[in-house]
Amino acid sequence: MGLFNLLSADRSENLFLPAHGRGKALPKKVRNLLKLRPGIWDLPELFEIGGPLIREGAIAESQKSSAFEVGVDRCWYGVNGATGLLQSSLLALARPGQAILMPRNIHKSCIQACLFGGLIPILFDIPFLTDRGHAAVFDRKWLQRVFQKAKELKEDIAAVVLVNPTYQGYSADIESLIKEIHSHSLPVLVDEAHGAYLISQIRSDLPKSAIFLGADLVVHSLHKSAPGLVQSAVLWSQGDKVDPFKIERSIELLQTSSPSSLLLASCESSIKELIETKGLRKLKYRLEEAELLKDFLINKEVPLLKNSDPLKIILHTSKFGLSGIQVDKRFIKKRIIGELAEPGTLTFCLGLSSHKRLGKRFVRIWNEILTSFGQQKSYFFKRPPFSVVSKPYKPCSHSWGSNFEKVNLHDAIGRISVEMVCPYPPGIPLLIPGEILDEARVDWLIEQKCFWPEQISDFVRVIS
Template structure:
């Protein structure tokens, strides 16, 4: 039997006790009823091409086009497109629709690497702005309006004129602020706004007033939702929403044609349809509200029992602050995996669990026992030291052309020997896709010292060598 199929069929992956990771449907338990019925049909019967009756995301007729029109109308936007290669392909196409070759795009340092790749594909210059850093846990915090005003003032000081802007809302961990003033500040400058809201499809209006609002409600021009990260979609499903007058939907459609497959999976397209429809039905919204209440109740019980937690506005993210107990989150993850508790995101200072949309009966008791056992096995009376923020300017751009640095002659050197050189690679530890260094950036002494420090924290993610422009 092939190795992958063997793993998928093994008991370890097929039936873990607590699989608190993405996709958010919780190993199928949270999938919409219609999708579960479809998957019970004869295997392969749903693996269909773009038949005329079905069509595809870029076709004007067929069931997919009708579903996209209905979804856009239900949300109150002008258009939407389903994606079957995750949020990645939709983010890239959206960015290419916002700026032309030779132009610059303002984006935060926690932008996904797919957007850096889109800049390379489109001949764009990323103007990267720094973000607040939470030293006790090593996380990037939420962007606030006052911080963005500082960034825009620095933009003026440097004489930079971007063609568009990108925001991330919420972050992987669930940190979020009100996107309304952020979008307004950017629109005041005439900048169309793309929001990577991959982790925010469940920020539905009218469900829970304590949740942050969606970027769609804040007026963002283009918004991407990952339906397997924050809705009950299968892996690789996503949707791109378009509204307002600053972006031409026909141009978006053309850019999607560059990057989307001409053979989309009918199964994944059906999953896009059912995942979005679930939030539009009263029954689905009630189920979402129950999941949010369940997440808050779980966090309250664990916190009351002494488990150090980090709260974010998203109740579906449960973050153990392992650093507070002197435990490296990567070591905690390896220990818990052997005991069949699977987290989504291990980091040196934390362990993040994604509760998703399945019910978790008895989870609080099981997690409390595991925490107590973990603390006895690996804990310390001394918390881990604070994490060092990256030595980054408030606003910066690559000194070398992004594509030339990435594709041109390069050589690998030890980090200690790279001072003054131009990076020719992305350095991207977990969380997946958040680059610490992008091609074209100059590696100065302070950045290299910081990378060496990060290498001690992430030994499997940051190597001792770095590729530089030859």
């Protein structure tokens, strides 16, 4: 069809990211900018404009203003998504040879940072929801057990990463987790990519952003949970546990030397939408509209799962013996495009645009799917065979750069991976470079391949 045709094609119901909904919820200033002469906004780092790492200019002033208004010490805008700022944060937090403690539902970008930064990822297991195949949130007691086990590995742990809220919108008691990490005199980075709008503090019943609960570093994706353009993101920093110089040096290492002025302007405008009166009013209305939609679907017996994010709808397909990947294809044919199709669920992101007439249509399509496939027996997922804590058998960077051969999964027992096995989305690695493929892991990956037939190969690359 061609890229330009696809970009201009209209889709009747966009329930995928970015959250601005094909421009419907873009901040007014960005919409007005894009109406001007094409390309007028495509400027370099002119003296008056500056950039995220330049001390003077409009960007520097904007970052200072955003940090002040949110109540943190510093912030940096990013044009390489949450990925670039998460990776920069990890490189600032640890030296080569040091370890980072992180949950198994970490995004692949953090493993990549360990790979090229010479860091050791210590991965800890987390609760698992067998009825849907999702990683669950954990509490302080769980984290305390993780720390006890991590000590046995005898690695120099430099920092801890948390993911909250999750892609599907589950949220933990993040304050207690941050307190536990700080009790070990370690800094904490929170991947809050899917929770940017929580800085609005718009309602007391919604989760609080880790910014307000003592996290040292917090990364927001401004297109996932705010009305920013794709690739716009922000890193917030507070306290004295992380040296700002190290952060800036790491950002400079990974960020383009020609950041897009349009994306930087989008960072500024999307943050303002979350803290200024007019934007808060729009957000409040969208949250209320989303909750009414959820209530309508539940009353019509559509199987939705509970989460902490009103703007995300999780359709529980495995309850009726259906794969979310299979169901997603049916919704797409009916011109409703979801965000995250998984073996047991299909997650729709309502974003920040209106979906007033979605309810009846959604119910009709779901009932048609049930009639077509017939109601089947619900199925459950096995827990992944992970230890409480583990680290790669060989360093990630060493394994990734090794000579390799391609072997069938069935023949991979005892071999060491040189690659990530990582369905995307959600971008959570099932296997990382340097890990040994023992029998339990191979059996589990073969089972996962049945669930993700188009995402997981019959083969895996291992050290020769």
